[in-house]
Amino acid sequence: MEELRLQDAVVFLAAAALVIPIAKRLEWSPVLGFLLVGLAVGPYGLARLAEQHEWLRYVLVTDVAGVRALAELGVVFLLFMIGLELTLKRLWGMRRLVFGMGSAQILLTGIAIGAIAWSFGNSLEASVILGSCLALSSTAIVMQLLTEQGRFGTAVGRGSFAMLLAQHLAVVPMLFVVGSLGARAGGSLAATFGLAITEALLAMLLILGVGRLIARPMFRYVSSLNSPDLFMAATLLIIIATAAATHAAGLSAALGAFLAGLLFAETEFQHEIAVNIEPFKGLLLGLFFMSIGMIIDPLEILANPMWIGLSIVGLITIKTVLTAGLARLFGFTRGQALEMGLLLGQGGEFAFVVIGYAALFALVPLATAQFMLIVVSATMFLAPLIARVARRLGAAIDAREQSGAEPHIDVAPDLEDHVIIVGYGRTGRLLAELLDRQHVAHVALDMNADHVSGLRAKGAPVYLGDASRTAMLEKVRLRHAAALVVSADDQHATERVLAAARRLSHDLPILVRAHDSTHAARLIAQGATQVVPEVLEAGLQLGQLLLQHIGLPADAAREVVEIERAASLSALAPRSDDKRPG
Structure with missing residues (x-):
């Protein structure tokens, strides 16, 4: 890994302390804030003045290599978290979107971009590589x-999540294809591709197999x-x-983490x-976004504005049209x-890996x-702004088409293992935030039209609907849900x-x-299945604080309250001879 100067770390931490609160206050995406800060403090921003003003070297980043080496760990941890949450049950439930729509998107976009690259005089190998990696988006x-x-x-x-999963699965054979093309002395492209697919599958199976033999027993021992x-x-x-290990084998480190x-x-x-x-x-991840901003050279774009501009617009247009x-x-x-x-x-970030590997x-x-x-970096820089526009355009189009009709519940037709929230007040929103952090799909129903309209304008997955109607519960696929709150x-x-819910399930x-x-x-x-009495819970929480204030240790107060909570909830449980409605 390249050397990371301590002042670079200070610059990043200071940026994080500024970007996150300002972005929340302005209701901007922190991603955009990190990108802008990266552009400003990077070697192609204010750091250009470091030669004239020596003191700037201590407050700006003059060499992005060390920062990028550490920033790539952000993508490594992100891919690990995605793999951690991707159970086989979840993948199978999304198989139609992942292996159908996602695979088609990679194939069609790769062919379209590859054909354009070939028409500009690139070799067949270069065109296949560029088409494949530019078909991927930024996870x-x-x-x-x-x-x-x-x-x-x-x-x-x-x-979107399904397409990203398909792209993750496609990166492994892509890297093997690049390695095989670089090492081959002859032979057809089709044979090289087939060999690369086989090697990729064997490598994945080897890592997963060895990992099960070593990692899980080790964690059982550590937990004990x-x-x-x-x-x-x-x-x-x-x-x-x-x-x-995967990096040493010629694959992406992020894929090893996945x-x-x-x-x-x-x-x-x-x-x-x-x-x-x-x-x-x-x-x-914040450091990764800053590193993307740092490698964009505005002067390079100004030196060749027409072709870079056309390439940026062309890449976004091709992917948007085919994906839509x-x-x-x-x-x-x-x-x-x-x-x-x-x-x-x-x-996407994998374009840096694949293109760099191909250039090697x-x-x-x-x-x-x-x-x-440069083109990929610029499209990633624009992504947060485009996402804001996309959300408003999509909502406006659907609102116009549904004008005067019954409110449309836009859940996926094969949505499974999601959580349904009825009532989207403070408690409902808190639950939704918890589920979002765990990447758990959820939909909400509420009867307050003004409340729903305002929340939907912000992108919340809440719909106007009477959850006491079985037809409405069927629209949000209650029979396939993981839970109802x-x-x-x-x-x-x-x-x-x-x-109504018990009539369906x-x-x-x-x-x-x-x-x-x-x-x-x-x-x-x-x-x-379970109830939480709000009066009881408020009383218990106040009781715990009271016990602490009158001198009881925090752990003891918590234990007393837990005993009382268990006793109170146990008293609510139906007797063995009670019969649940069904």
Whole structure:
């Protein structure tokens, strides 16, 4: 890894302290803030004046190499988290979008861009490589934008995530293709591609197989020692070691981290690992976005503005048109399709890896590689702004087409294992934020039209609808949901929603916010899986604070309250001879 100067780290941490609060205050994406700061403090920004003003070297970044080396760890941790959350059940549930729509997007976009590259005089090998890697989008940017906007529960969020998953799976054979093309002395392109696919699959199976034999037993032993520090160290060891192994084998380090995440998906360690890694991922991703801003040279763009400008517009246009067209074929509305196309229209971080790897083997001319990296960087820089416009355009198009009609519930037709939230007040929004951070799909229903309209304008996956109607619950695919949460203020409305849900599903987990213990007991008798009486919970929390203020240690106060909470909730449970409605 290149040397990282300490002042570069200081510049980054200072930028993070400024960007995040300012972005929240202005309701901008922090991604855009980090990109702008990177452009300003990087070697092609204010650092150009460092020769005339020596003191600027201590407050700006004059060499991006060391920063980029560390910034790539942000993508490594992001891909690890995606692999950690990608259970086989979840992948199978999204198989139509991942292997159907996602694969078609990579193939069609790659062919279109590759044909254009070939028409400009590039070799067949260079055209295939450029078409393939430019078909990919930026996982780091799109995932961050979806999380910030709370969009995972919408059809756009699910469709975009499916395409990104397909692209992750495609990167492995892409890198093998580049390596095989660079090493081959002859033979056909088709044979090289087939060999690369076989090698990629064998490498993935080897890593996953060896990982299961070593990593899981090691974590069971570490967990038995009950040492949080050792558990954290073991987690970082697995991530970095797997990433280093794949990098040494000629693959992307980020892909190694993705495979490491898959090792722990659906294990008892999954959630503990996710909580430990989240702070590293967020901070290092910010550094990654800054590094993208640092490598954009405005003077280079001004020196060749026409071709760079046309290439930027052309790349975004091609990807938007093809992605939106495929989304329409797979059942998305016009507004959703357009938003997905624009959201995924930028180039991705894997383009830096693939193009750099190809340039190393002289498969892509160095001048062409540098030109395309500028184009990719510029499209990534524009992505947050384009995403804001895309969301508004998509909402306007769908609103116009649905004018006067019954409100449309834009959940994906194959949505599964999602959470349905009924009542989108303060409690409902808090639950939605928690689910967004865990990348869990969710949809919400609320009866306040003005409230819903304002939240939908901000991109929230909430819809106007009466959840006490079974037809409305079927629209949000209640039979395929992982859980239903009811957080309505009206006690009678809550009971009607519970009755409607139980008519559709007898075994779905239903969690309900109750007014008091009497209301909670009634809900339990009517079929609620679990209830939280708000009066009881408020009293218990106040009681814990009171005990601490009068001198009881915090742990003791917490234990007393937990005992009381367990006793109170146990009293609400139905007797063994009670019969749940069904």
